[in-house]
Amino acid sequence: MILAITSVAIILIILVDGFEALVYPRRVAHRFRLARVYYRTAWAFWTTVFRREKYMAVFGPLSLIGLLVIWAIGMILAFGVLHHALEIPVRSGDGPTTLLTYLYMSGSTFFTLGLGDVTPLSTLGKILVVIEAGVGFGFLAMVIGYLPVLYNHFSSREISISLLDARAGSPPSAAEFLKRLARKKKLADMDRYLEEWECWSAQLLESHISFPVLAYYRSQHDNQSWLAALTFMLDASALVLAAVETPQRHHARLTFAAARHAAVDMALVFRIPPQDGQPRFDREAWTRLEKALREAGVELRPGSDAEAKFAELRLAYEPFVASLARYFGLRLPEILLASPGVDNWQTSAWTRRLAGIYDLAPGDHFE
Numbered sequence: 001m002i003l004a005i006t007s008v009a010i011i012l013i014i015l016v017d018g019f020e021a022l023v024y025p026r027r028v029a030h031r032f033r034l035a036r037v038y039y040r041t042a043w044a045f046w047t048t049v050f051r052r053e054k055y056m057a058v059f060g061p062l063s064l065i066g067l068l069v070i071w072a073i074g075m076i077l078a079f080g081v082l083h084h085a086l087e088i089p090v091r092s093g094d095g096p097t098t099l100l101t102y103l104y105m106s107g108s109t110f111f112t113l114g115l116g117d118v119t120p121l122s123t124l125g126k127i128l129v130v131i132e133a134g135v136g137f138g139f140l141a142m143v144i145g146y147l148p149v150l151y152n153h154f155s156s157r158e159i160s161i162s163l164l165d166a167r168a169g170s171p172p173s174a175a176e177f178l179k180r181l182a183r184k185k186k187l188a189d190m191d192r193y194l195e196e197w198e199c200w201s202a203q204l205l206e207s208h209i210s211f212p213v214l215a216y217y218r219s220q221h222d223n224q225s226w227l228a229a230l231t232f233m234l235d236a237s238a239l240v241l242a243a244v245e246t247p248q249r250h251h252a253r254l255t256f257a258a259a260r261h262a263a264v265d266m267a268l269v270f271r272i273p274p275q276d277g278q279p280r281f282d283r284e285a286w287t288r289l290e291k292a293l294r295e296a297g298v299e300l301r302p303g304s305d306a307e308a309k310f311a312e313l314r315l316a317y318e319p320f321v322a323s324l325a326r327y328f329g330l331r332l333p334e335i336l337l338a339s340p341g342v343d344n345w346q347t348s349a350w351t352r353r354l355a356g357i358y359d360l361a362p363g364d365h366f367e
Contacts, residue, residue, distance in 0.1 A: 003085035010078040014071050015135070021067075022142045038067055043216070047329060053222050056329055060216035064150075067213075068143055072110065075139070079132045080106035088125035092118045105129075110136035153207040154217050160200045161219055161229045167193070170344045171223045174235035175289055175336040178244065179296035187246065187298070194240075194251035197233045201258040204230065205265055212269055215328065221344050227330045231321045233259045235314075235335050242310035243290075245299040256313070263320045272327050274319035281314070281335055283307070289336045 017034040046059050080103035083090075090097055090105060105118040109132045120126050168177035181187045204226060208214050219225050237256035241249055267274060286307045293300060300306065325332050 001085070004082055007078040007082035007085060010074060011082075011135075014074050014078070018071055018139065018142070022146050034070075035067060038070065039063060039213070039216075042066065051329075053218070057218040060213060060218065063216060064213050072139065075132070075135065076103065076106045076110050079110065079128065080104075083120070083125065083128065086124065088128070089121040090118055090125065091121055106132060109133050111140075112137055150211055150214065153203075153211060154214055157200075157204060157207065157214070157226055158219060160196065161224050161226065164229055164232065165224070165344045168232060168236075169337065169341055170221065171228050171331070171333040171341075172232035173334055173337045174232060174239045175292060177232075177236055178239065178293060178298050182293070182297040185297075190240070190246065190248045191251050194237065194248060194255045197237075198251070198255040198258045201230065201233060201255065201262045205258070205262040208262075208266060209269055215266065215270070223331075223344070225328075225330045227321060227324055227328065228333045230259055230263060231317075232333050234263065234317045234321070235333070238310055238313035238317075239335070242313060243293075243300050243306040245301045260317045260320075263317050263324070267320045267324060270324075270327065272323045275323045275326070276319055280318065280332065281311075285336055286310070292336065 013034060020033065021035050042063055043059065046063075047056065050056060050059075080099065083102040083106065084099045088102070090101065092101055101118060105120075108115050108118070109129050112133055120129055164172040167180065168174070177193075178187075181190060208226075215226070233255060237252045237259065240246060240252040241256060290300060321332060324330070
């Protein structure tokens, strides 16, 4: 009887966990959740064994397959042990009925193979087989429907990250973004970009809370990531709010609010407390930032309180993004690049730079 009760409990745990992960798109706050325990344990093991970026990029897709396999094996074992504990009589031509016989019947039933070489004889056994077949069919249907939704969210996330390449550099930098706009006399376009990033931050918040596994999916380039993009948007919005003399301050405030909301909730979903990381900016860097922006043609607000305001705004999000970066093994972008980098689109496997073809300097991009 203890085995039967344990088997039923495992079946219910897996069903509830699958429902919460695949069907119920919202943050689940109860203490024990199989998927959460699985991911935290698997990620801790993976990052201990594999530290190179190309191996860490495999974890997201591979862990999803592993979770589905664990659910399937758990259901097959639980139903097989339940049949064995209840001593369900079965028709089988292979001699005495053992636990392996029940597990074989459970596996063929869960995957709806319909072989029929091992079948239950009692009414209770037939009911359990029908229930397991329904669960297996529903499980396969949910997986088939789940994967396209997951990859659609991933694709939507990566589009905006790729667009940052020519607009703000690789990795993106708040100062580089403003400098490029100022050089091309396009600061008025900042409104449009801020509005796009507000929507992107809201979509990131919705998709990564509904499907937390997406946070483990890395971007196509090692110097890009969803966290770097989110931090860049916070940096750029905070810099505009604190120092830039522009009418776009209202949109910067909205983007800052949406991006910070996403950063804080992501830390809550993964239960990562905010921590102070290495200082990303100091007084010397602020002096260089002011000089670089003025030389590019960015009009800065008068007065000496801009630096303090910028530091105050950064305190609202840096502890969260720093803890997320430490957990996921991602790098945070610099606010001001030490030296102009080469955008990803300006490189290839055959020629490291296209500047000789297009007469481009580092940081230049097409109109």
